[in-house]
Amino acid sequence: MQIPKACFFDVFGTLVDWRNSIAREAEAILKPLGHSLDWLSFADAWRAEYQPAMEEIRSGRMAFCKLDVLHRRNLERILPRFDISGLSEGQMRHLNLAWHRLDAWPDSGAGLARLKKMCLIAPVSNGNISLMVDLARQNNFPWDAILGSEIAGDFKPKPVVYLSACAAFDLPPGDCMMMAAHSNDLSHAAKAGLRTGHIARPNEHGPGKGEAAPALPVDAFGANLEDLAAKLGC
Numbered sequence: 001m002q003i004p005k006a007c008f009f010d011v012f013g014t015l016v017d018w019r020n021s022i023a024r025e026a027e028a029i030l031k032p033l034g035h036s037l038d039w040l041s042f043a044d045a046w047r048a049e050y051q052p053a054m055e056e057i058r059s060g061r062m063a064f065c066k067l068d069v070l071h072r073r074n075l076e077r078i079l080p081r082f083d084i085s086g087l088s089e090g091q092m093r094h095l096n097l098a099w100h101r102l103d104a105w106p107d108s109g110a111g112l113a114r115l116k117k118m119c120l121i122a123p124v125s126n127g128n129i130s131l132m133v134d135l136a137r138q139n140n141f142p143w144d145a146i147l148g149s150e151i152a153g154d155f156k157p158k159p160v161v162y163l164s165a166c167a168a169f170d171l172p173p174g175d176c177m178m179m180a181a182h183s184n185d186l187s188h189a190a191k192a193g194l195r196t197g198h199i200a201r202p203n204e205h206g207p208g209k210g211e212a213a214p215a216l217p218v219d220a221f222g223a224n225l226e227d228l229a230a231k232l233g234c
Contacts, residue, residue: 003232004195006169007115008124008147008162010180013204015112015123015225016102016135019043025098029091030084037082040206045081049074054126054155064153066128072096099127100134105201109140111225114234122147124165124178126155145169157188166194179228183215195219197228 012018022043030037053070056062075096079085087095115121123132123141125148132146147165149155156162166173173193180186181201190196198221204210214221222228 003118003234004177005171005175006120006122006166006177007197008122008165008176008178008189008194009112010156010178010182010185011123011125011127011132011135012102013201013210014179014181014199015108015141016104016139017204018047018099018102019205021102022046022098025101026095029095029098033087033091035082035084037084042078042082044205045078046071046074049077058155058158066131066150067126068096068099068128068131071099100131101138102135104135104139104141105224107224107226111229112141114226114229115232116142116144118232118234120144120169122165122169124148124156124161126161157185159188159192162189162192162194177219179225181211183211186214186218187216190218197221197232199225199228 009015019040023039026042027039053074057064075092112121122143122145125132127148128150129146132148135141136143145168147168149161151168152161152164154160162178163173166176174195177195177197178186178189179197179199181199181204183198186196186198196218198214198218200212200223202208202210202212220228220231222231
């Protein structure tokens with residue numbers, strides 16, 4: 001299989017374990033304040049607001065804003081469900097920036113390093129640039145550039161997000177591969193002309209609650225990122 005000239009990556013769920021990381025961060029911040037709750041359920045509730053919030057922008061009902069802004073709005077929406085109130089602005093900000101402190105899946109860093117030897121690599125995420133930079137620094141992601149929603153001014157799966165990433169590297173879509181653990185993401189990337197690579201993350205939403213295999217035809221797939229890199233000849 002011909003190695004792509006550029007590999008683009010979904011990040012939340014594909015490269016980082018958002019669920020366990022958010023649960024850990026929420027507990028570290030809120031438990032000392034006297035709160036006791038199901039921390040994984042808190043993470044799930046916060047994440048569940050993600051797509052509906054972005055749809056307000058994708059549909060044109062709201063002007064584009066950074067994901068950090070949407071995460072803060074979503075946090076304010078879910079806190080009353082867990083009987084949490086009275087947090088200071090500093091505490092709210094620190095909790096909201098938990099998304100900047102997510103841990104990578106164990107294979108992510110090594111897989112990216114393998115691919116970087118053979119092609120350009122960049123996130124094409126709905127996360128904003130500062131968020132992607134912080135995750136890269138925390139997890140040693142060796143990006144060649146930070147691409148995605150803030151560059152495109154819209155959110156995946158709008159075609160402009162994928163195509164603006166290709167344009168940033170002066171490459172046609174067919175020379176680029178979108179890599180993700182989410183078949184929907186890959187479906188839209190393929191419609192925009194990109195090649196697709198699926199990374200299995202069967203436990204993203206909890207044990208057995210993730211994609212163990214792609215739900216549609218893809219150009220390549222792997223049990224993890226290192227496996228996918230090996231299958232591409234890296």
